[in-house]
């Protein structure tokens with residue numbers, strides 16, 4: 231087959247691809263070790279010297295043609311898949327408090343509620359960002375700050391749950407992640423306030439004996455960000471398949487950039503603040519000692535019942 235014929239076949243194959251699986255089969259057909267385009271490259275050595283350059287150029291074009299179509303179609307199929315999933319499958323699961331009404335509560339719901347209780351007692355207000363009719367998270371946060379900072383003598387202490395979706399190519403599916411974010415703006419807010427908030431909240435939710443580890447990152451501009459880990463329940467910090475060297479990451483946070491505050495006409499010499507983000511899935515895994523995180527999204531009553539018992543045990547202690 232010559233290159234022009236291959237191009238025609240490829241065009242036809244692309245029009246017939248209807249999902250990500252089809253696309254991956256095409257990638258295999260054309261670009262795997264024995265794929266059609268790969269074989270063309272290895273045929274190069276048989277081509278007469280004076281034709282090599284043209285031949286090489288043609289294969290490169292063919293490969294680019296494949297790759298650009300592949301990326302474009304992949305993005306389209308992923309979007310369709312997500313839209314379909316949002317419409318049909320995610321109705322029953324675990325947004326905090328409003329979706330699971332009766333029966334045993336899901337570990338995700340439990341952790342969100344416990345975090346919210348703890349943060350409410352520190353003076354935080356809970357917001358539902360989904361109620362703001364805006365597309366991007368940045369826009370929502372901007373609107374949240376603008377609407378609330380002025381009424382409260384220019385200070386803000388809010389938390390808001392967020393759901394994020396990540397596409398896993400290997401499993402050909404989306405994984406859902408639940409987060410609880412917080413934002414604080416006020417006068418004389420320091421890193422000590424941020425650490426104190428995280429430590430107090432984590433110990434209240436996970437138990438007083440929990441070991442908390444802060445890992446700091448300082449950017450060249452002097453900005454401070456931190457990752458927050460707790461000791462692994464499974465291996466007594468020896469290291470195992472569930473954790474990273476004995477610790478599990480449960481939150482990250484950073485001090486607000488001066489430019490963020492300037493957006494709201496706040497003088498960064500007077501006002502400071504921070505943002506934090508609790509990783510609910512990991513907190514639930516730690517708190518309820520769940521070794522298979524996928525089960526978090528099953529609505530199996532027997533699976534869920536065991537957590538009633540665990541919460542009761544914790545209350546007795």
Ligand SMILES: [Zn+2]
Nearest residue numbers: 462465470473
């Ligand atoms: Zn471990």
